[in-house]
Amino acid sequence: MTRAGELDEIGALAGxxxxxxxxxxxxxxxxxxxxxxxxxxxxxxxxxERVSTDYLGLFAD
Structure with a gap:
């Protein structure tokens, strides 16, 4: 799951x-x-903490 919509909103609010x-x-x-x-x-x-491959699982679609 991405949070593209949330990131777009944050960018818009920041101008x-x-x-x-x-x-x-x-x-x-x-x-x-x-x-x-x-x-x-x-x-x-x-x-x-060290960034492990577990972090990459958070970006799975």
Whole structure:
């Protein structure tokens, strides 16, 4: 499930042109690279965790 509509709305409220489908693709690209390179995801002010392939499952259609 994508949230393209929500991303489009956020962009519109911020006064920026946006494309939810492209934003989704960029997110998949970013999280894939983070997973491969050992990147970390921000959870809270002082809490991070390694981005695993489990994150990529969140982007499944």
């Amino acid at each position: 920026m042109a946006s494309d939810g489908i492209t934003a989704h693709r960029v997110a998949v690209w970013g999280y894939t690279n983070a997973s491969v390179t050992g990147g970390r995801a921000w959870l809270s002010a002082s809490s991070y």
